[in-house]
Amino acid sequence: MPRNVLVLGATGRFGRAAFRAFEAAGDTVLPFDRGRDDLMRAAMGKDIIVVGWNPAYPDWAAQVPGLHARVIAASKASGATVIVPGNVYVFGPQTPGPWSARSPHRAENPLGRIRIAMEEAYRTSGVRTILLRAGDFLDTEASGNWFDAVMTAKLTKGRFVYPGNPDIPHAWAYLPDMARAAVGLADLGDRLPVFADIPFPGYTLSGRDLLASVNGCLEQPVVMKQMAWWPVQLARPFWPMGRCLLEMRYLWNTAHSLDGSLFEGLLPGFEHTELSEALHQALPKDLLR
Numbered sequence: 001m002p003r004n005v006l007v008l009g010a011t012g013r014f015g016r017a018a019f020r021a022f023e024a025a026g027d028t029v030l031p032f033d034r035g036r037d038d039l040m041r042a043a044m045g046k047d048i049i050v051v052g053w054n055p056a057y058p059d060w061a062a063q064v065p066g067l068h069a070r071v072i073a074a075s076k077a078s079g080a081t082v083i084v085p086g087n088v089y090v091f092g093p094q095t096p097g098p099w100s101a102r103s104p105h106r107a108e109n110p111l112g113r114i115r116i117a118m119e120e121a122y123r124t125s126g127v128r129t130i131l132l133r134a135g136d137f138l139d140t141e142a143s144g145n146w147f148d149a150v151m152t153a154k155l156t157k158g159r160f161v162y163p164g165n166p167d168i169p170h171a172w173a174y175l176p177d178m179a180r181a182a183v184g185l186a187d188l189g190d191r192l193p194v195f196a197d198i199p200f201p202g203y204t205l206s207g208r209d210l211l212a213s214v215n216g217c218l219e220q221p222v223v224m225k226q227m228a229w230w231p232v233q234l235a236r237p238f239w240p241m242g243r244c245l246l247e248m249r250y251l252w253n254t255a256h257s258l259d260g261s262l263f264e265g266l267l268p269g270f271e272h273t274e275l276s277e278a279l280h281q282a283l284p285k286d287l288l289r
Contacts, residue, residue, distance in 0.1 A: 003047040003186075005029045006080070008039075008071070013143050013175060014085040015052020021179035022050070022186075043074035048186055050083045057244035060114050068118050075127045083182050084122065086133035086197070088171060089115045093254040099133075099171075100259035101197040109247050123195045130185050130192065134178050134200040135171025135258060138282040147282060152214070155222055155287055160214060163227040164252020166207025171258050173202035174278040184267045192266070201260025203275055217279045219289040 005022045009015035010031035023029045032042055043049060051071055055063040068084075075082050091099050092107035105116045122129040142148040151161055164170075178200050185198060205213070207224065215221040229249065235242040264270070280288060 003027045004045055005048045005050060006032055006042055006046045007050045007052055008032045008034075009052030009054065012052045012054060013137055013139055013145065014054075014179070015050060017140075017175040017179035018050045018052060018083070018182055021176065021183050022048070025183045039070050039074045040077060043078040043080055046078055046080045048083060049075055049078075049080045050182070051085070054085075056241065057111060057248075058240035060111060064114050064118055065121075068121055072121060072125045072127050076125070081128040081130065081186065082122065083130045083132065083186065084119075085178070086119065086131045087115065088133065088135055088251065088256060088258070089248070090119060091256075093250045097255065098257045098259040100199055101262055103259075109250075111244060111247055119197075123197075126194065128190075128192075129195045130182065131195070131197050132178065132182055132185065132200050133198065133258065134173035134202055135256075136173070137178075138172055138174045138203075138278050140176060140281045150227060151210075152283060154225070155218070155284065158220070158222050159225045160211050160222045161225050161227050162207040162211070162252075163229075164207070164249070166211070166224060166226075168253070168255035169204045169206055169257050170210075170252070171202060171256055172205055172210075173200055174273050174282075176281075177202070177273050177278075181263070181267065181270060184270060188266060198263055198266065199258040199260065201258050201263055202272070203278075204257040205275075213275050213279055214283065216276060217283055217289065218287055220287070 005027050007015050007019045007029060010019045019029050053067055071082060088099060089112045090105040090107050091103055092112060095103050095106045107113060107116060137145045138147055139145055150163060154161055181200055211224050232242045232245055236246060
């Protein structure tokens, strides 16, 4: 039976992908208009609320707790299941990998602590929640993520710009796959625990692995160049986003991957998109071979 799905942030990265995935699954999907709609009213009659809201880093402290408190209240009133895209910020550099649902949340930096508190709010709320945790995104269109805004922004000049240690593993997720996974997990219903923390394995790639795969897609191969962080350091005093980027820089120098055993046990038939195909969708079309 088709479900009624409300997507918060339907024009953002995860929200857009989730909107398309639930629609493709035959569900009735509605976007939430923050300028016009009332969340409590919009949630009524909905089976699923997808939380695609993600304020800019400098606004997290002021906005994230309140936004998710509203979602929790709306879900309690409507009985809807909440789907939240999780990230790896909660673990901190000292948490041994691979990171799983059992890994301790040891982040001590401000953004990591905000995410820890947000997840704990869902965990203790009694609201049926699917937290699908992933690494950095590969998107089907330019959306200001690390891959399109930094790494591949200089491809026409022959450079692939990497922000950290290119020899260590880093977690990636292709957004359409992650969104399809959210649909598949939602299909499991109450076979999942009330709070389901599920790492999405995606791709685990070093910077050099990623460059080799990118070059396999390009008409003209490019070379790796290390990102210069000093301009961000200089701008830090008067650019709040710079402070936040520097705070999260450790993830580019901390080897990490997401343990896929729980995910694979829940969705054993899930087919991940081949990396080459995901990159063909993520890279500028005029540069592909």
